[in-house]
Amino acid sequence: MSRMANRLSRATSPYLLQHADNPVDWHEWGDDAFALAAERDVPVLLSVGYAACHWCHVMARESFEDPELAAYLNEHFVPVKVDREERPDVDAVYMRATTAMTGQGGWPMTVVLTPSGEPFFAGTYFPPRPSHQMPGFGQVLEAVVDTWRTKRDDIARVGGQIVEHLAAAESAGLAPGGGGRTPGPDDLDEAVRTLAEQFDATNGGFGGAPKFPPSMVLEFLLRHAARTGSEQSASMIEKTAEAMARGGMYDQLAGGFARYSVDATWTVPHFEKMLYDNALLLRAYLHLxxxxxxxxxxxxxxxxxxxxxxxxxxxxxxxxxxxxADTDGVEGATYVWTPDQLVEVLGREDGAWAARHLLVTPQGTFENGTSTLQRRIEPNDPERWESVRERLATARRARPAPARDEKVVAAWNGLAVSALAEAGVLLDEPAYVDAAVVAASLLAGVHTDADGRLLRTSRDGLASTNVGVLEDYGCVAEAYLAVLGVTGDAVWLERARALCDRILAHFTDEESGGFYDTADDAPDLVVRPRDVSDNATPSGASAAAAALVALGAVTGESRYREGAERAVASAAPLALKAPRFAGASLAVAEALLAGPVEVAVVGTGDDAAVLHRAALRLDSPGAVVLAGAPGTAVPLFEGRDLVDGSAAAYVCRGFVCERPVTDPAALRA
Structure with a gap:
């Protein structure tokens, strides 16, 4: 095994392990790589991607597995490979630089840095040879090396200017982090009107192709509709949710959503399935x-x-x-069908019936005459559909399957825990609750170090050394509170409190009142990242705000609510101008406006379970619901007991409660 393979073979990231046998002499991100670049007086070639990224795989096959190109790269650079999901802080800084330098971004991201980390060249995918007006990767490397040799002063100037630009954007609020005020009712109504202007009334969703699931915007619209009764919000929710669920982006055989649709009609997905999308959409559909x-x-x-x-x-x-997204190097191969393949599995009559109902055509909706499966209308024979679905799912399980990224990411697991815990109670599915508790226990154990810091990732039960970022703390703290809500075990309150205390102590920007995405004791980057805009997941600021407002509701401690208000205020300028990119912050703003409502369900047994479900059916924005036995060591339960020996629900705002009720109908009223 080569020296390079030995180095990357110690990584926890499956994406890095995919490159362990490259002839490229990859380093992981860290001080050692930059020290080596300084010692050798060569630049750092930073390549950022992730395991499920189609074009990352393509560039690896075409360029990083090429011995000649790798030899040149090793001679003239210190190559550094980063999994963007393990190091979102590194990705955020250099993606912002890439966008500033080129006007666009994406993965794989290719950035050339000085030994002090300043970027002076950036791009995304490069083909191995010139193609479609794109230079070949070898040409790019040669040009960079020539510039490094002959124009070092220009490199220093450009790198310095880029870093100054990023830092100035942060301090000026042009990049997120600028101050504002917590949005009020009129602001939230205006955000809905802005969303309506960008809404695709024909296909659902927002904007054109490619079209991403607007998970956090849907949650905001659900809360807005609950508060106002807005038909406009309700219409956008229902149209989008149905279109996504009936299109090819949703797996009609086995459940789960693909990453996004390459078209405006949700017909053809980019086939990777991400944990975060499915966790967020699970919760949005549950609330619908x-x-x-x-x-x-x-x-x-x-x-x-x-x-x-x-x-x-x-x-x-x-x-x-x-x-x-790929199966054996072919995107979507596991999921697409031809009419003949349907007949082969189902027989001629059922095959033709399935083709009509799933829109599988001879021409195909995807590539090479294949089609994604869509369910635009409900089949007219439910029993026949269930038989067809099961036979097709069984046949598909016999096909080669896409690889799985085994990496466990703290924030995304937090999202899954919150969704499963709530769904398990509402749908009376104890297996969902059990899975949520086990996953939360893994986060509390494997992902928490001796000092109480969260660790971003683990694999096979072993944590990486990558420290958590703000979204990890926010999503995991909210998950702990969700588990508290369904178990009544006060240990989860203490775990959530510990994380939220670290948010306030180590992530706060004392000048603006907002939050940085990295802690003050995290490894330094050329710029300390801070971004209040949602991407595929809630921004760190909105994740922190959601956890802080919930913890404030459970404990009655104003400092947590005040932290949530500061986080939402920091996002307000963006949220009110471009609400599509701040749905999570707007959803928290709705919760703050509603109180949020606090419900303590006191009791055990079937009566308490029925009340608990009824409490979770309340759609007051951001309602915080806890269930536990009398005497549960949680502030919201203090002084609240059974009523005449029966389970009771206490509905409160700011710890001021209405008369307790024992009847689910009275609770709903």
């Missing part, structure tokens, strides 16, 4: 079902939860990050 009893929404919730428990759960009880 809670709102109107939608049969489609309930089916999606159950199927998506079952997908998590079947396809993504790890032996340790956490949830793996993703399933690849």
């Amino acid at each position: 079902w809670r709102r109107d009893g939608s049969v489609l929404a309930e089916r999606v919730v159950r199927e998506t939860a079952d997908f998590l428990l079947t396809d993504l759960i790890t032996p340790q009880g956490g949830f793996a990050s993703a399933l690849d």
